[in-house]
Amino acid sequence: MASKLTGGDLQIITRIAVFRGLKPETVAHMIAPATAVNVRAREPIVRQDEPATAFFIVIDGWVKLFRSNLAGDEAVIEIMTKGGSFAEAAALTGSRYLATAEAVSEARVARIPADHLVRCIRHNPDISISMIASICQHMHFLVQRVEQLKAQSGVQRLAEFLVSLALNQQGACALVLPYDKTLIAGELGLTPESLSRAFAKLRCIGVSVDASQVAVRDVGRLRKLAADGRSAVRGTLQVVR
Numbered sequence: 001m002a003s004k005l006t007g008g009d010l011q012i013i014t015r016i017a018v019f020r021g022l023k024p025e026t027v028a029h030m031i032a033p034a035t036a037v038n039v040r041a042r043e044p045i046v047r048q049d050e051p052a053t054a055f056f057i058v059i060d061g062w063v064k065l066f067r068s069n070l071a072g073d074e075a076v077i078e079i080m081t082k083g084g085s086f087a088e089a090a091a092l093t094g095s096r097y098l099a100t101a102e103a104v105s106e107a108r109v110a111r112i113p114a115d116h117l118v119r120c121i122r123h124n125p126d127i128s129i130s131m132i133a134s135i136c137q138h139m140h141f142l143v144q145r146v147e148q149l150k151a152q153s154g155v156q157r158l159a160e161f162l163v164s165l166a167l168n169q170q171g172a173c174a175l176v177l178p179y180d181k182t183l184i185a186g187e188l189g190l191t192p193e194s195l196s197r198a199f200a201k202l203r204c205i206g207v208s209v210d211a212s213q214v215a216v217r218d219v220g221r222l223r224k225l226a227a228d229g230r231s232a233v234r235g236t237l238q239v240v241r
Contacts, residue, residue: 002035005110009036009059013110016057016085017134022127030120030127034112045101045109052090052097054111058082061107062179065099066186076186078145079104079179089135091117092128104179149189152226157188158198160226162207163219170220177212 005013013019013034019027036059039045045056048067058080065077065086077099080086090097091114121128148157161184165175177184185195199209205225206217216222 002037002111005031005034005036009108009110012059012083013057016083017137018085018088018131020134021130026120026124026127030117031110031112033116034110037109037111039103039107039109041103041105041107043103045103046087046097048098048100049096052087052093052095052114054113055087055091055117056085056101057110057112058084058086059108059110062104063107063109064102064104064183066102067099074186076183077142079183079187081178085134088131088138090114092121092131094118104183154188154190154194155198155201156226156228157190158195159202159222161188162202162214162216163223163226165214166216166219166222168219171218173216173219175214175216177214180212 010031013031014024014027019030022030037045039061045063046052046054060082062079062081063084063086064079066074067077068074078086086099086101087097089095091112094114121131148160152160162175165178166173167175181195182192185192188195190198199207202222205221207222208215
């Protein structure tokens with residue numbers, strides 16, 4: 001159900017990359033017709049191949065972007081949380097959504113109509129420059145994800161994921177997995193079984209997991225493992241056994 005944006009919503013929305021460098025009054029005009037939508041876990045926000053009628057900003061919760069093939073298999077593209085935005089390019093071009101967006105948990109998203117966005121750009125071309133820069137930045141992120149999938153082993157991908165959740169740069173830390181392990185596996189390009197094996201391999205360098213609770217003995221060591229070459233990682237895991 002759609003509702004008006006709150007002051008807290010606006011604080012998050014106005015800081016996203018799409019609006020970076022724009023004057024406050026320009027941003028205010030762009031988001032004037034925006035509404036907030038509350039969605040339940042596993043509820044779709046947009047569906048792959050539907051006409052793009054808006055672009056979205058995650059205000060709270062987690063949202064999964066994925067594509068499905070004819071057999072119904074899912075390929076997770078990205079999982080985003082507060083401050084993430086999606087469907088900008090589709091909204092700008094008036095094309096179709098390239099992926100399905102689905103709430104992982106209860107979530108709140110802002111919806112900005114595509115037709116209003118296009119009118120704003122025609123009135124103020126500086127908006128298009130800001131949006132193109134944001135889209136390019138997101139493309140760079142996706143290229144890095146592809147490189148990660150190609151160049152890193154499953155253990156390294158899991159190590160990097162855990163490091164991204166850690167509040168400490170060094171030393172020990174405890175963290176909570178933000179969503180279920182099946183979804184984490186999909187995000188990392190692994191099967192659930194491969195993810196379990198990767199967690200088991202990390203035990204030898206001080207990573208233990210109990211349901212969604214993870215204890216890391218040394219974040220710095222985990223970060224180094226993620227950055228090393230595959231052969232070095234194999235050597236590290238064999239030496240510490």
